[in-house]
Structure formats: structure tokens, C-alpha cells
Amino acid sequence: MKIIETKTLVFPEIKVIRYRRFNDDRGYFTETFRQSDFIKTIPGFSIKQINESRSKKGVVRGLHTQWNPYMAKLVRTISGHMVDLFLDIRKGSPTYGKIAAYDMPSTCDQNFNEWIWIPIGFAHGNFYRQDSTIEYFCTGEYSPSCEVGISPLAEDLDWSLCDKNLKQQFDALIKSKAVISEKYKQGLIVKQW
Numbered sequence: 594m595k596i597i598e599t600k601t602l603v604f605p606e607i608k609v610i611r612y613r614r615f616n617d618d619r620g621y622f623t624e625t626f627r628q629s630d631f632i633k634t635i636p637g638f639s640i641k642q643i644n645e646s647r648s649k650k651g652v653v654r655g656l657h658t659q660w661n662p663y664m665a666k667l668v669r670t671i672s673g674h675m676v677d678l679f680l681d682i683r684k685g686s687p688t689y690g691k692i693a694a695y696d697m698p699s700t701c702d703q704n705f706n707e708w709i710w711i712p713i714g715f716a717h718g719n720f721y722r723q724d725s726t727i728e729y730f731c732t733g734e735y736s737p738s739c740e741v742g743i744s745p746l747a748e749d750l751d752w753s754l755c756d757k758n759l760k761q762q763f764d765a766l767i768k769s770k771a772v773i774s775e776k777y778k779q780g781l782i783v784k785q786w
Contacts, residue, residue: 594627597705599634603693603754607679608710610634616704623706625669626730635710638667642731645671648721651766653773655718656680656692656780659740662733663713669706670699673725676759680743680750682786683714690783691751694759698722716743718777720766744780745773 595613602609610631614623631638641662648654656678658664668677680692699706711717719727746767752760 594624594630596630596634602695604679604681604688604691604715606712607693607695607715608634609695610708610710611705612708614704614706616702621701621704625706631667635667639732640730642734643728644731645726645728647726648673648675648719648724649772650721650723650725651769651771653718653720653745653763653766653771653777655777656716656743656745657718657740658682658716658743659733659736661736661739664731664733664735665713666711666717666729666731667708668697668711668717668719668727668729669708670697671726671728672699672701673727674698674722675719675725675727676722676762677709677711678718678720678745678763679711680716680718680783681714682716682743682783686714688754690749691754693755694763696756696759699725718745720745720763720771722762741786742777742780743783743786744777746778747780747782749783 614621
């Protein structure tokens, strides 16, 4: 795997790993994952479950978290345009209750793609600017009896660290009747967590 860059976002625990695609007139080839490379960036990383999701333009998913087992996620856009959302839910953290976003479009002509690492202690969600397919590697197996959803519409989310343009895109999507499951519309507010 050819990792071009690893960067941290407004939360230093969130990492973006950009990797190379090798394009030519036939298309492209890339290694999307090599465990030995990821262990250097995310020590102890181990995959327990791999998920793929297809979402239509205008969908909002999450904010999801679980315990027993805890689940961290490594997420990428295979095709389309996802904006990833991450909320600090670590009690006692100086950024507790703050949410941010990262723009993750993917087209076949790009000479790179990216993974985003969402560690334990963050609720995770996303919204879609076009029909999209994403993949995520999880460090724990899904446990429906130990999961919770925090509503992306919760009034007590603190968006102050979020890129203003991405927040405006989110707000515009919500005003234009975004598609959100009842589970997340009726999710917890941060204070309930």
C-alpha cells in the first residue's frame, strides 16, 4: 500500500490516511489496505468486521456508537461523495459534545483515495452529497443490544469546531428534507449520553 500522507483533524485522535492510486489509460490500481502499513499509523489495529453501505443523495446516517464490544472504524468512500461526521462523547474530554466533519468525495480519476479513522470515544455518522458507496473496517463486531444513536439533529451538539462550509452543507440538506431514519431522528441528545 502506498500511503501518501497521514494527517490529524480538529480532534487529534481522528486521522485521515491518504493512499495512492496508480492511474493510466486503462483506469487505476491501488492497494486499499495492508495491515502492516496501518499498524504503523494505528497501533494495535485489528479488523473484526467489514461493512459496505450504499446511500442515496440526501441521506444522513448516524451518529452511532456501541460498547461491549467497543467499535472503532476505518471508513472510506468507494464511489460518490460522503461527508463524514464525528462527535466526541468521551466524558471529561475538553471537546466533549463537539462535532466536526470531513469531506470525502471519491472519483475514479483521482490519483488517491482516503480512509478516515474514527476511534473509540467518538460517535460516527455521515451525509451524502450524491449517491455513494462506502466501506468500513470495524475493530468490534456489531452488538445490537449495546448500541445507541445520538441524533444528528440534537440541539446540544456543539458545531464550533466544524468546517463552516461543511456545516452549511449539512444545514442546507436538513432544510431540504434529508432522509434520516426514525432511529436517529429520535436518537439521544448529548446530555442523555
